[in-house]
Structures are given as structure tokens and as C-alpha cells.
Amino acid sequence: MLANTRETYGLVSQLLHWTMAALILALIPLGLYMYELPASSAEEVVYKSWFYSLHKTLGVSVFAIAVIRVVWATIQPHPKLLNADNKLESLAAQTVHWMLYGAIILMPLTGWLHHSATEGFAPIWWPFSQDLPFVPKNPQLASFFGLAHYFMAILLGFSLALHIGGALKHALIDHDETLQRMLPGRYQSTSRELANPYFKRLPVVLAIFSFIALGGAVVTSYVLNNVGLAQPGTDTSLTNNSTAGWRVDKDNSQLAIQVVQSGKLVSGIFGNWDATINFDPENLQAASAEVKIDVASLSLGNVTAKAISADFLNATLHPVATFKSGTFVSTGDDTYEIRGQLTLAGHSKPLDLHFTLRIENGRAFVNGEAAIKRLEFDIGRKGFSKGDQIGIEVLVQFTIEASRAVPT
Numbered sequence: 517m518l519a520n521t522r523e524t525y526g527l528v529s530q531l532l533h534w535t536m537a538a539l540i541l542a543l544i545p546l547g548l549y550m551y552e553l554p555a556s557s558a559e560e561v562v563y564k565s566w567f568y569s570l571h572k573t574l575g576v577s578v579f580a581i582a583v584i585r586v587v588w589a590t591i592q593p594h595p596k597l598l599n600a601d602n603k604l605e606s607l608a609a610q611t612v613h614w615m616l617y618g619a620i621i622l623m624p625l626t627g628w629l630h631h632s633a634t635e636g637f638a639p640i641w642w643p644f645s646q647d648l649p650f651v652p653k654n655p656q657l658a659s660f661f662g663l664a665h666y667f668m669a670i671l672l673g674f675s676l677a678l679h680i681g682g683a684l685k686h687a688l689i690d691h692d693e694t695l696q697r698m699l700p701g702r703y704q705s706t707s708r709e710l711a712n713p714y715f716k717r718l719p720v721v722l723a724i725f726s727f728i729a730l731g732g733a734v735v736t737s738y739v740l741n742n743v744g745l746a747q748p749g750t751d752t753s754l755t756n757n758s759t760a761g762w763r764v765d766k767d768n769s770q771l772a773i774q775v776v777q778s779g780k781l782v783s784g785i786f787g788n789w790d791a792t793i794n795f796d797p798e799n800l801q802a803a804s805a806e807v808k809i810d811v812a813s814l815s816l817g818n819v820t821a822k823a824i825s826a827d828f829l830n831a832t833l834h835p836v837a838t839f840k841s842g843t844f845v846s847t848g849d850d851t852y853e854i855r856g857q858l859t860l861a862g863h864s865k866p867l868d869l870h871f872t873l874r875i876e877n878g879r880a881f882v883n884g885e886a887a888i889k890r891l892e893f894d895i896g897r898k899g900f901s902k903g904d905q906i907g908i909e910v911l912v913q914f915t916i917e918a919s920r921a922v923p924t
């Protein structure tokens with residue numbers, strides 16, 4: 517029998533229930549395990565990323581099954597409780613069922629939102645798009661969804677403990693058929709009349725209340741975690757507000773880095789940055805440039821998460837890196853040097869940039885590079901100060917196409 521009756525669950529509900537139960541019971545320890553895994557060497561990062569990808573892929577499968585399950589449950593008759601006369605127990609069972617229905621949707625959804633807001637990732641192993649629509653890449657948002665996922669895991673664990681405890685009580689103490697009717701082929705229909713539940717709306721209200729309380733806990737925890745992190749004066753908006761000079765054409769410009777990792781050259785790019793440039797080759801004294809980089813927008817293969825973590829670029833505490841020009845020096849026909857100051861990971865140090873410039877029909881084509889000694893900025897000092905695993909020098913390369921900005 518595929519469909520439910522008022523007396524028992526059909527095969528479809530049973531299969532959906534147990535597939536989901538198996539996946540969730542595997543995902544919880546997997547989530548806890550992968551989170552605790554170290555990521556201090558390239559091998560460890562690769563190992564950890566593999567488990568993250570496994571977790572995310574299984575988690576997204578849970579989401580798909582959960583949607584099917586919820587649709588199936590709404591078009592099916594709902595078997596009545598076997599112990600409806602025990603008002604308190606049935607209230608608890610019904611409330612927990614509603615909490616579990618909420619959790620099977622919200623648990624994977626918060627994980628997926630977290631993944632979508634995070635720049636650089638252990639990918640979900642599937643051929644479709646990785647990210648949910650309308651979710652911007654943003655470290656604050658990512659940390660908010662990360663917290664929501666964590667709190668959801670606590671709520672899910674709590675409701676599961678009650679749910680499994682209840683199921684075992686029915687089987688071992690009450691000796692009724694509650695567990696049998698969720699097991700394929702184990703329930704013999706008796707066509708008996710079961711009582712309607714005493715509470716109809718209260719279980720839903722209580723379950724909704726538990727999710728509202730959870731939302732409150734997430735917001736409180738987010739606020740507490742972020743107090744003191746926001747630096748006064750830090751401007752994370754990277755919009756170009758220059759009123760003169762050059763306007764960067766983002767589509768044809770790139771800010772990239774190269775670093776040697778375990779003997780191999782690894783390249784990465786920053787997805788979000790902006791530059792305010794005032795430059796006239798005839799008047800170098802008046803030239804100025806300021807580049808702001810959203811550190812968390814770095815994409816560096818499968819070591820992205822590590823690169824922006826607290827031990828390296830520390831994107832949470834220092835979300836924006838800034839380069840401010842000092843003097844511009846002409847070093848050849850089309851070549852220049854900027855002696856400026858780089859502020860990165862909370863440290864400010866002098867940095868010289870070299871670049872070539874070509875101006876054609878009001879458009880500027882710039883190519884340049886600079887070498888950063890990462891230890892000067894305390895990047896990867898913990899555990900990676902020797903340079904044998906991660907090179908000490910990081911090469912920054914930039915290609916900029918810009919047009920003359922129309923003064924506003």
C-alpha cells in the first residue's frame with residue numbers, strides 16, 4: 517500500500533521517513549566532525565574540504581527529499597495517533613512532529629544560505645548552480661547563517677531526542693503499534709476507529725514558538741559575537757565615488773595574487789575591489805590612487821577558506837585592505853612606480869607598485885605588480901613562518917582598464 521490511511525503510514529511516507537532519518541543521523545556527526553578537523557597544512561585543508569563537500573551534498577539532498585515529503589504529507593490522510601487519550605503525550609508527540617517538519621526544511625536551508633553567502637568554498641558536488649539566488653557574498657551574512665545553522669542543529673538534536681525517545685517508549689513500554697506502522701510491511705490493519713487528537717492548533721503554535729525563540733537566540737548571539745568586531749571608521753563599501761580622474765571598467769580589470777604552495781604556484785583573484793584614480797602623466801605631483809579590497813572576496817582554489825581565516829588574512833576582523841599612494845615616479849617611457857602604503861590584516865607597511873600605462877582614445881590600460889612579504893603583515897605566521905609550505909612572497913598582479921571619469 518503506497519498511500520497513507522487514517523490508521524497507518526503508506527510505503528511512500530515510510531520510505532521518505534527512513535531515507536531522511538538515515539541521512540540526518542549521518543549528517544549531524546559528520547557536521548561536528550568536519551568542523552573540528554584541523555586545516556593547518558595543504559593536505560589537511562584538502563581533507564577537510566572533501567568532508568565539507570560531502571556534508572553539503574548530502575544536506576542539499578535532504579532539502580530535496582524534505583520538500584517532497586512536506587508536499588506528500590499535505591496531500592495524504594494523516595494517520596491518527598494511537599494514544600490520543602493521553603492528552604499530554606500526544607501534545608508532545610504532535611509538537612515534536614511539527615518541529616521536525618520545520619527542521620528538515622530549515623536545517624539544510626540555513627546551511628545552503630551559509631554556503632551561498634561564503635566566498636570561496638568546498639563545492640556541492642552536483643551539476644546545478646551552487647548558490648541560492650538573491651544571496652550576496654558577504655562575510656557578515658555568512659556568519660549569521662552559520663550561527664542559524666548551528667542553533668538549528670541544537671533544536672533538531674533536541675526534538676530528535678524526544679522523538680526517538682517517544683518511539684522507543686511506544687515500542688518497549690507501551691507495546692503499541694506506533695513504531696510498526698512506520699516500518700514497511702509490519703502493521704496489520706484492524707480497521708478500528710481511532711480518536712481524533714484533543715489539541716488541533718496548539719502543537720503548531722508551540723512549534724512555531726520554538727522557531728521564533730530560536731530566531732531570537734541566533735540574532736542575540738550574532739549581535740554579541742560582533743560587538744567590538746566592527747572597527748570604527750572602517751568603510752566596507754567599495755563603491756567608486758571619485759568625481760574626477762579615471763573610472764575603472766570592472767569587467768575588463770582584474771586583481772590577482774600568486775603564491776607558491778607546496779612547490780606549486782596557486783593563483784587567486786579578488787572578486788570585489790575598487791580603485792579611485794587621479795592620474796595625469798604630465799602632472800605626476802598631483803596623481804593619487806586609492807584601492808580598497810574586500811578581503812573576503814578572495815577566491816584561491818580550495819584553500820580560500822583558509823586564506824581568509826583568522827591565521828591568514830583575517831577577513832572577519834579586517835574586512836577591507838587598502839592601498840594608498842604616496843609619490844608617483846616615472847621609471848621609463850610608459851612605466852611608473854608608486855610608493856605607497858598597504859594596510860592589510862591590521863598592519864600598515866610601505867609598498868612599491870610598478871606598472872605600465874598606455875592611454876588610447878581616452879581609455880587607460882594599466883598592467884602592474886607588487887611583491888608582498890606576507891610575514892610583515894603577520895599573515896600565516898602561526899605554523900607557516902618558514903615558507904616551505906606557503907611561500908613568503910605573494911605576488912599581486914593587476915590589470916586595469918579605465919575611462920576618463922566625467923566630473924559630476
Ligand code: HEM
Nearest residue numbers: 536537540541589597613616617620676680683694695698
Ligand atoms: C532523524 C530524523 C527523523 C526525522 C526528521 C523524523 C521525522 C518524523 C516526522 C515529521 C514524523 C511525523 C510524520 C507525520 O505523522 O506526518 C515522524 C513519525 C515517526 N517517526 Fe520519525 N523522524 C526521524 C527519525 C526517527 C527515528 C530514528 C525513529 C525511531 C527510532 C522514528 C520513529 C517514528 C515513528 C514511529 C513515527 C510515527 C509516529 C506516529 O505514528 O504517530 N523517527 N518522524
Ligand code: HEM
Nearest residue numbers: 543544547548572575576578623624627628631662666669
Ligand atoms: C539536514 C541537513 C543538515 C544537517 C543535519 C546539518 C548538520 C550540521 C551540523 C551538526 C554542523 C556542525 C555544527 C555547526 O557548526 O553548525 C554543521 C555544520 C555545517 N554545515 Fe550542515 N547540516 C545540514 C545541511 C547542510 C547543508 C545543505 C549545507 C550547505 C549546502 C551545510 C553546510 C554546513 C557548513 C558549511 C557547516 C560548517 C559551519 C561553519 O563552518 O561554521 N549543512 N551542519
